[in-house]
Amino acid sequence: xxxxxxxxxxxxxxxxxxxxxxxxxxxxxxxxxxxxxxxxxxxxxxxxxxxxxxxxxxxxxxxxxxxxxxxxxxxxxxxxxxxxxxxxxxxxxxxxxxxxxxxxxxxxxxxxxxxxxxxxxxxxxxxxxxxxxxxxxxxxxxxxxxxxxxxxxxxxxxxxxxxxxxxxxxxxxxxxxxxxxxxxxxxxxxxxxxxxxxxxxxxxxxxxxxxxxxxxxxxxxxxxxxxxxxxxxxxxxxxxxxxxxxxxxxxxxxxxxxxxxxxxxxxxxxxxxxxxxxxxxxxxx
Amino acid sequence: xxxxxxxxxxxxxxxxxxxxxxxxxxxxxxxxxxxxxxxxxxxxxxxxxxxxxxxxxxxxxxxxxxxxxxxxxxxxxxxxxxxxxxxxxxxxxxxxxxxxxxxxxxxxxxxxxxxxxxxxxxxxxxxxxxxxxxxxxxxxxxxxxxxxxxxxxxxxxxxxxxxxxxxxxxxxxxxxxxxxxxxxxxxxxxxxxxxxxxxxxxxxxxxxxxxxxxxxxxxxxxxxxxxxxxxxxxxxxxxxxxxxxxxxxxx
Amino acid sequence: xxxxxxxxxxxxxxxxxxxxxxxxxxxxxxxxxxxxxxxxxxxxxxxxxxxxxxxxxxxxxxxxxxxxxxxxxxxxxxxxxxxxxxxxxxxxxxxxxxxxxxxxxxxxxxxxxxxxxxxxxxxxxxxxxxxxxxxxxxxxxxxxxxxxxxxxxxxxxxxxxxxxxxxxxxxxxxxxxxxxxxxxxxxxxxxxxxxxxxxxxxxxxxxxxxxxxxxxxxxxxxxxx
Numbered sequence: 150x151x152x153x154x155x156x157x158x159x160x161x162x163x164x165x166x167x168x169x170x171x172x173x174x175x176x177x178x179x180x181x182x183x184x185x186x187x188x189x190x191x192x193x194x195x196x197x198x199x200x201x202x203x204x205x206x207x208x209x210x211x212x213x214x215x216x217x218x219x220x221x222x223x224x225x226x227x228x229x230x231x232x233x234x235x236x237x238x239x240x241x242x243x244x245x246x247x248x249x250x251x252x253x254x255x256x257x258x259x260x261x262x263x264x265x266x267x268x269x270x271x272x273x274x275x276x277x278x279x280x281x282x283x284x285x286x287x288x289x290x291x292x293x294x295x296x297x298x299x300x301x302x303x304x305x306x307x308x309x310x311x312x313x314x315x316x317x318x319x320x321x322x323x324x325x326x327x328x329x330x331x332x333x334x335x336x337x338x339x340x341x342x343x344x345x346x347x348x349x350x351x352x353x354x355x356x357x358x359x360x361x362x363x364x365x366x367x368x369x370x371x372x373x374x375x376x377x378x379x380x381x382x383x384x385x386x387x388x389x390x391x392x393x394x395x396x397x398x399x400x401x402x403x404x405x406x407x408x409x410x411x412x413x414x415x416x417x418x419x420x421x422x423x424x425x426x427x428x429x430x431x432x433x434x
Numbered sequence: 435x436x437x438x439x440x441x442x443x444x445x446x447x448x449x450x451x452x453x454x455x456x457x458x459x460x461x462x463x464x465x466x467x468x469x470x471x472x473x474x475x476x477x478x479x480x481x482x483x484x485x486x487x488x489x490x491x492x493x494x495x496x497x498x499x500x501x502x503x504x505x506x507x508x509x510x511x512x513x514x515x516x517x518x519x520x521x522x523x524x525x526x527x528x529x530x531x532x533x534x535x536x537x538x539x540x541x542x543x544x545x546x547x548x549x550x551x552x553x554x555x556x557x558x559x560x561x562x563x564x565x566x567x568x569x570x571x572x573x574x575x576x577x578x579x580x581x582x583x584x585x586x587x588x589x590x591x592x593x594x595x596x597x598x599x600x601x602x603x604x605x606x607x608x609x610x611x612x613x614x615x616x617x618x619x620x621x622x623x624x625x626x627x628x629x630x631x632x633x634x635x636x637x638x639x640x641x642x643x644x645x646x647x648x649x650x651x652x653x654x655x656x657x658x659x660x661x662x663x664x665x666x667x668x669x670x671x672x673x674x675x676x677x678x679x680x681x682x683x684x685x
Numbered sequence: 686x687x688x689x690x691x692x693x694x695x696x697x698x699x700x701x702x703x704x705x706x707x708x709x710x711x712x713x714x715x716x717x718x719x720x721x722x723x724x725x726x727x728x729x730x731x732x733x734x735x736x737x738x739x740x741x742x743x744x745x746x747x748x749x750x751x752x753x754x755x756x757x758x759x760x761x762x763x764x765x766x767x768x769x770x771x772x773x774x775x776x777x778x779x780x781x782x783x784x785x786x787x788x789x790x791x792x793x794x795x796x797x798x799x800x801x802x803x804x805x806x807x808x809x810x811x812x813x814x815x816x817x818x819x820x821x822x823x824x825x826x827x828x829x830x831x832x833x834x835x836x837x838x839x840x841x842x843x844x845x846x847x848x849x850x851x852x853x854x855x856x857x858x859x860x861x862x863x864x865x866x867x868x869x870x871x872x873x874x875x876x877x878x879x880x881x882x883x884x885x886x887x888x889x890x891x892x893x894x895x896x897x898x899x900x901x902x903x904x905x906x907x908x909x910x
Contacts, residue, residue, distance in 0.1 A: 249492065317527040321591070323490055325541035325598055326517035335544050339531040641757055668759050670896030680759040682688040 228292030233299025241307025272362030291367030306348025468647035520595035528579030585616025712783035
């Protein structure tokens with residue numbers, strides 16, 4: 150008698166747990182879908198050729214676009230990635246392969262703390278390091294700020310991915326007489342590259358939307374700029390400025406900018422995944 | 435017959451714990467020598483000292499004289515020792531990110547050999563020696579090392595180790611994760627390889643030791659208790675401890 | 686101690702071979718007694734028991750082979766099983782010799798008794814002692830006793846040769862008693878063969894316990910070790 154009850158209870162608990170998990174997942178996905186849908190609703194109408202190719206019009210005038218912000222974001226993100234990714238991977242390699250000691254523990258702790266530092270504070274640091282010493286705002290300073298944010302993120306995920314590579318793989322390499330540095334680069338890193346790439350993409354997505362650190366570094370710019378040493382426009386900055394303004398036209402453009410920003414991030418990640426998916430196809434077999 | 439591996443008073447530690455207490459052994463070239471003993475007796479530790487893999491473990495230390503083909507392994511860089519002494523592990527461990535070809539070529543490529551023709555020749559030769567060539571020759575660069583069956587993966591690892599042309603091959607329970615047919619293939623392989631190399635094989639399986647090895651060493655708690663021709667060890671061992679182990683009275 | 690089932694089966698094997706040994710010993714005892722007492726009933730018993738001995742030989746061999754295949758015995762266990770297989774064959778031959786003696790006695794009884802110049806019963810007593818000692822050396826694993834049995838074989842060979850010489854002369858002098866003489870000679874030869882089997886059993890015991898192959902005189906130099 151009690152056996153039947155137990156059976157029923159077990160099955161009920163099982164279904165309940167599955168249901169709750171599905172429900173929560175639906176909430177998450179639903180939220181994402183809702184955000185994107187809202188963006189589309191509010192912004193799709195304003196995304197047009199003019200928006201994508203023109204610079205902002207003077208205050209009060211209708212029209213114009215965010216072309217310079219798009220270019221500016223690309224430049225800042227490019228510089229940030231170029232500086233942040235190598236340092237991040239390097240730190241990750243150190244932590245995983247050589248850092249099982251006191252110093253490694255210190256580095257790890259520092260990275261975790263940095264990950265938690267508010268982005269605006271990082272912006273201020275970059276201000277002090279670059280803007281103050283150079284005497285002017287610049288795209289480069291923005292890149293530095295974003296790089297500082299990228300490094301601990303990439304370092305920790307790289308470390309985790311490298312640690313997932315079984316020790317047996319490294320031992321096989323040592324057994325062949327391959328030195329440790331070569332093993333790390335050609336074998337361990339290669340084995341973990343899918344996961345490391347994911348980590349980089351996540352870090353990239355994070356910094357692509359950062360606004361606060363750019364406020365005191367890149368500053369923003371009404372006009373075209375392709376120089377690293379001058380203030381430059383960036384999409385998040387522009388959105389921020391427009392959203393807080395009292396002009397409806399600018400509000401409209403802020404929505405459009407938000408939509409474009411999200412679309413570009415998703416697009417970039419998808420593109421990178423696609424390119425690298427072909428080379429990792431073999432392992433999937 | 436010249437001895438391929440001469441070990442004198444080899445001691446090894448894990449941190450403060452002494453795991454090997456002064457091992458003395460002479461391994462004959464072009465023969466297979468089996469190392470048997472209960473779990474934790476030090477046989478894997480011993481074998482891993484022979485190619486200086488023991489020291490890759492943090493806080494591990496080894497001391498004593500080990501000569502491979504006359505060369506003192508502590509007098510040269512560890513990397514050089516490992517090119518002379520190959521190793522095959524218990525669980526097959528092909529490089530997951532590489533194709534079959536790249537796996538076999540890895541030892542050469544990553545140590546500087548670039549010549550395409552040389553690599554092609556060595557890869558084919560090694561795969562033939564490992565009795566795997568016919569099974570994979572059409573998919574060398576298309577299939578990854580990890581997509582083969584367990585027995586094939588282990589032969590791939592053997593081919594990979596053979597590619598660097600070692601004098602001595604260490605095998606740490608190479609067939610324990612494999613089915614009987616794959617095991618038999620590996621044992622046949624050992625029989626072939628003996629003509630070119632010296633083999634030291636750690637095994638839990640005494641029947642395997644008796645099938646493939648001319649000499650057998652019995653380890654117990656970090657000591658080499660007895661070392662003799664395999665037939666003697668298994669029909670009439672000199673030491674009671676050896677007899678108790680092989681008759682299954684303990685271990 | 687591990688491998689409980691295996692050790693139980695080894696004990697089982699020992700019991701079976703000892704049961705077999707009992708049957709073989711009894712056969713010899715009965716046949717020798719039949720000779721002394723010229724008793725046909727005893728001869729018949731020996732003939733009747735032959736089937737049981739042959740059956741037992743088959744069973745012991747089968748059991749031993751199974752143990753070899755299924756348990757992969759090593760060292761002393763392997764030597765033990767091999768020794769048992771060989772002792773098994775020797776015991777079956779001993780049974781055969783007892784049957785030969787019994788048949789010979791049945792022939793003898795048909796003829797009138799005659800005084801022959803050979804002491805078969807004395808030889809028989811020595812041979813039975815050798816068999817008993819060989820089997821005890823197996824039970825105890827006593828290589829000293831086994832060696833003692835090996836040494837006793839010379840005496841039996843001597844007695845056999847003596848019997849041959851004596852009976853040959855007797856047959857020349859007393860041609861009418863030739864058949865009885867031949868019967869006696871035959872029995873002497875049977876006893877000599879039983880003694881040989883006893884020495885084989887002792888050699889197998891030494892092989893099992895020491896791992897030394899002392900057959901065909903190879904062990905004489907090891908006498909001190």
